[in-house]
Amino acid sequence: EVQLVESGGGLVQPGGSLRLSCATSGFTFSDDYMDWVRQAPGKGLEWVGRSRNKANSYTTEYAASVKGRFTISRDDSKNSLYLQMNSLKTEDTAVYYCARAPYSTSSGRTYGMDVWGQGTTVTVSS
Amino acid sequence: DIQMTQSPSSLSASVGDRVTITCRASQGIRNDLGWYQQKPGKAPKRLIYAASSLQSGVPSRFSGSGSGTEFTLTISSLQPEDFATYYCLQYAIYPRTFGQGTKVEIK
Numbered sequence: 683e684v685q686l687v688e689s690g691g692g693l694v695q696p697g698g699s700l701r702l703s704c705a706t707s708g709f710t711f712s713d714d715y716m717d718w719v720r721q722a723p724g725k726g727l728e729w730v731g732r733s734r735n736k737a738n739s740y741t742t743e744y745a746a747s748v749k750g751r752f753t754i755s756r757d758d759s760k761n762s763l764y765l766q767m768n769s770l771k772t773e774d775t776a777v778y779y780c781a782r783a784p785y786s787t788s789s790g791r792t793y794g795m796d797v798w799g800q801g802t803t804v805t806v807s808s
Numbered sequence: 809d810i811q812m813t814q815s816p817s818s819l820s821a822s823v824g825d826r827v828t829i830t831c832r833a834s835q836g837i838r839n840d841l842g843w844y845q846q847k848p849g850k851a852p853k854r855l856i857y858a859a860s861s862l863q864s865g866v867p868s869r870f871s872g873s874g875s876g877t878e879f880t881l882t883i884s885s886l887q888p889e890d891f892a893t894y895y896c897l898q899y900a901i902y903p904r905t906f907g908q909g910t911k912v913e914i915k
Contacts (some may be wrong), residue, residue: 724911726906
C-alpha cells in the first residue's frame with residue numbers, strides 16, 4: 683500500500699523558517715515525481731511545487747507565490763521528500779500535503795497526482 | 809498561468825440525482841485534467857485522470873469527459889458518501905492550477 687506521511691508543521695512567527703518532511707512507503711520513491719500542495723483555512727487547493735526524479739536530475743518547479751522562499755528536496759535513500767520554507771508570511775498558513783506524481787518512462791511524463799498524504803498544518807502568526 | 813473555472817461553486821442535490829460539474833480552462837490543455845474529491849478534514853482523493861480515465865477503486869458512477877478547454881465530471885446517481893467538495897486540476901503546464909472547487913450538499 684502506498685503511504686505518504688507528512689510531519690514538521692507547527693506555529694512559526696512571520697519571517698521565520700520551517701522544514702516539512704514527507705515519509706513514503708509502498709512504492710519505488712526514486713522513480714516518481716513528488717509535489718507539495720497546500721490549502722489555506724476554508725480555501726481551495728494551491729499547488730506549491732514539484733521535485734522531479736533522479737532520471738530528470740532532481741530538478742524542481744515552484745509556484746510564483748513561494749519561489750525564492752521555499753525549496754523542495756528529496757532523499758531517495760530515505761524515501762523522503764522535504765519542503766524548506768523560509769521568510770514565512772501569514773498567507774503561508776495552510777495545511778501542506780505531499781502527493782505522488784507517478785512518472786511514466788514510456789511517455790516521459792506524469793499524469794497528475796494520484797496519492798496524497800494526510801497533511802501537516804503550518805500556522806504563521808505572531 | 810492557466811485559469812481553471814469550475815461551475816457551479818456549490819449545488820444542492822438529493823440521493824439518486826445525476827450531478828454534473830464543469831471545469832473550463834483559460835487555454836487548451838488537451839486532456840491533461842484530473843478530478844479530485846475532498847471531504848472535510850481529509851486529503852483529496854483522485855477520481856479521474858486524463859479527463860476520462862477512472863482511477864482504480866473509484867465507483868463507476870463517476871465519469872469524466874472533455875478535451876481542450878471544456879471538461880465535465882458526472883455522478884450518475886448521487887450516493888450519501890458523495891457529499892463533498894470536488895476540484896479539477898490541470899497538469900498540462902506549470903504552474904499546476906486547480907479549479908476553485910464545487911461543494912455538493914444534501915438537499
